Amino acid sequence: MVKSGSGASKHPGPGGLSVGLAVASVRLGVGNVGLAVLSVGLAGAGPDCRWLLASSTAVNVLTDRPRAKRRRITSVEVLCVVLLVAILGQSWLQDVLNVPALRTGSTIFVAVCVQALPFLVLGVLISGAIAAFVPARVLRRALPRNTAAAVGVAGLAGVALPGCECASVPVARRLMGQGVAPAAALTFLLAAPAVNPVVLVATAVAFPGRPEMVLARFLGSLATAVVMGLLWARWGKLGWIVERALQRLPDEGRGRWATFAEIARTDLVEAGGFLVLGALISAALNVLVPPSWFAVLGGQLVLGVVVMAVLAVVLALCSEADAFVAASLTALPLLPKLVFLVVGPAIDVKLFALQAGTFGRSFALRFAPVTFVVAVACALVVGTLLIGGAR
C-alpha cells in the first residue's frame, strides 16, 4: 500500500534532467495556483480552465519524460482528455444541469463535499500522525488487554475527536493497522462522531430546555458503539476486512515526516473517492425523497421511528447538523427524533461508502446492517428510559 522510492540503482544522467524539470514544473504549478487564486473575482471560467489544463499537462510532460520510448496510455493522459472534454463541453454541461432538480442536486452534492472534505483531511492527518509518530507498542500499552475493557475505553476515547463521521474512518483503520484490537477500533469508529463535545453542544442548542435529550443521545450512541464492539469481539471475523486495511507499515528507514505525508496522502486518495460517491448518493436521495415523508408522521410512533431511522441513513447529514433538523420536525414525538440522532452518525450512505472503500465490501455489507439494528434498538431502550417513550 505504501510505496517507497528506495532500493533501486542510480542513473545519474536522466536523474539530473528530471530534477531540473521537476523544479521548473513546480514553479509552473505554483504560478498557476497563484493565477487561479488571483482570478478570484474575475468571474468566468476562463482562468480556471487554463489552470486545470496547465497543471495537468505540466505533470504529464514530466512524468512521461522517462518513458518516452514505450507509448502507453496511462491515467494521466485519460485525466487530461477528461478535463479537456469537460472544458470544451462546459456550456453543454451547464445547459444539461440547468434543470431545477439537477441544479438543486448538484448544489447539495458540492455542499456535502465542501462540508465533509476538510473533516476527512483532518482524519487522514490524524491517521498519518498515528502511523508516523505513535509506535504500535505505545498504543497497545495504552489500551487494556481485556477486549471488553478496551472496547469501553475506545468508546469514551471518541469524546476526544471533535468532528464529522468522515474523520473517524481513516483513524479507525490506522488504529487497526497499528495493532489495536479491531473491536476497540470499530467502537471508536462509531463513538467518535456522536459523543464528542461539539455534537453534544449542538444537540443542547437544538433542544433548549431538554437536557435529557443530550444525555439520551450520548448514552444511546455510546451504547451502540460499545455493543457493536462487543458483538465484533464475539462473532467478528478478521477475514471480512480486506487485507490492505490491516497492513502494518513497513519499518523502513524513511523519515517520520515522509511517512506522515505519504500515509495521509494515500488515505486521502482512497477515502476521498468513496466520500464523493457517498455525496453523490446523498444528493440524489435528498432530491428524490418526497418531502411528504416528514408530513405524514404526526402521531404514529412506530411509523415515525422506522421512517426517521431510514431518513437518517439516506440523508447522510453531518452529525453537527442533524440535531437541528430533528428539532425542527415539531410534529414528531421525541423518541423518533432520538432514533434519528443515534442512527445518523453510526451509519448512513456516505459512511457505508467510506467503510466499503476502506475495509472492503464484505465487511461493510455485514457491519452496516447490524449497526443499523443495534443503533435503533439502543436509541429505543435509552429513549424509553430517559424521555419516556411517546412524549
Next chain:
Amino acid sequence: MRRETQNVLLVLLGGALLKIGINGDYLRYVKPSQQVWVIAGGAVMAALGAIAIVRDLVARGRTGDGHHHHLARSAWLLVVPVLAVFLVAPPALGSDSVTRTEARAPAQSQAVFPPLPAGDVIPLSLTDFVTRAGWDSGGSLNGRTVRLTGFVTHTGDSVLLARMVITCCAADAYPLKVRMLGPAGYPDDTWLDVTGQVVPGTATKANRFTPEFTVLSANRIPQPADPYED
C-alpha cells in the same frame, strides 16, 4: 490509477476548495463559520499532492523508473467535485428547494419576545420575523413596519418571499416563507428587499407558520453574499 494522476487530482481538488474558500463562493454551500475549515482543508490537500509530486520527481531522479501499479479506481471519483466546482459552480439553493422541502416551524424558544427596537422601518431576519409571527403572544410585530430580504417563489396563486436556513451545509437546508400581499410579476428567484407589515394571526400550524405580509415597497437587489440564514 497511477500515483501521478492521484497527486494531480489532489492538487486540483485542494485548489478547488481554496478557490471557493477565498472568493466567497463557499457561502453557497456551507456556513460562514466553516471558511477556515474549507481553506485549511484545501491547502493541506493541495500540499499533500504537491509534496508527493516533488518527492516522486526527486526520487525518480535517484532511482530511474518507478513501478507504480496501485489500484485505486475509486480515486477517479475525485474528478467529479473538481469539475463541479470549476466548470459548473452550482448556484445557491433557490425556489426549487422551497417547493421540494417542507417548511419547518422554527423552534419555540419563548412565549413573549423582547419588543422590537424603536424606528420607522426595522430590518429583521426571516427567522426572527416568522418566529415572532408564529409564537409571540405579546404581538411585538403587530403594527410595526419591518424590512425583510429574500427571494421570490410561487406556490399556486400565492407569491412567497423565502429564505433557506442552513445549520451546517446546504444538505440540511429548509425554507422559511412569508406570503406577500401586493407585489406580482417577479419571476422565481428574484431577490427582493421588501418593507411592510404582518397580518396578525396568519402564521398558524395549519399553514406551517407562513405569515401573511402586506407589502408597502419592494426593491430588486442582487443576491446577498451569504444567501442563507442560520
